Amino acid sequence: MGKRKKPIQFNDKRLYYSIQEVADHFAVNVSLLRFWEKEFENIRPKKTAGGTRQFTREDILQVEVVYHLVKEKGMTLDGARQTLKTKKDDETKRVEAIARLTEIKKELLLLEEQFDILHEQHKYSSTETEE
Numbered sequence: 001m002g003k004r005k006k007p008i009q010f011n012d013k014r015l016y017y018s019i020q021e022v023a024d025h026f027a028v029n030v031s032l033l034r035f036w037e038k039e040f041e042n043i044r045p046k047k048t049a050g051g052t053r054q055f056t057r058e059d060i061l062q063v064e065v066v067y068h069l070v071k072e073k074g075m076t077l078d079g080a081r082q083t084l085k086t087k088k089d090d091e092t093k094r095v096e097a098i099a100r101l102t103e104i105k106k107e108l109l110l111l112e113e114q115f116d117i118l119h120e121q122h123k124y125s126s127t128e129t130e131e
Contacts (some may be wrong), residue, residue: 006021008025018055019053044059
């Protein structure tokens with residue numbers, strides 16, 4: 001998986017994300033997202049009266065599926081479109097599973113850090129009581 005500049009911190013209170021935030025999340029240009037919007041039926045962010053794109057979590061998931069197929073698997077746009085038509089559910093499930101596993105990994109790393117801190121504190125406190 002490519003390095004991402006600024007992963008989006010999803011928030012239950014927030015419904016929409018800007019095209020710049022989505023572009024930063026995937027470390028791609030805003031113009032690429034606009035291009036994909038024209039090329040793929042499944043990417044359809046809401047637009048305000050002024051034409052500003054507003055991406056929901058579902059929209060970002062759809063971008064993630066296309067990103068996975070084109071950038072990570074190296075498919076052509078035609079190949080990605082064909083895959084989405086025939087195996088859309090499989091690809092969506094795969095991307096969702098990867099996203100869930102990534103979140104679990106973050107949580108586990110945080111727990112590991114906390115355990116290390118507690119271990120260090122316990123080690124020093126038991127040394128002090130022995131003296």
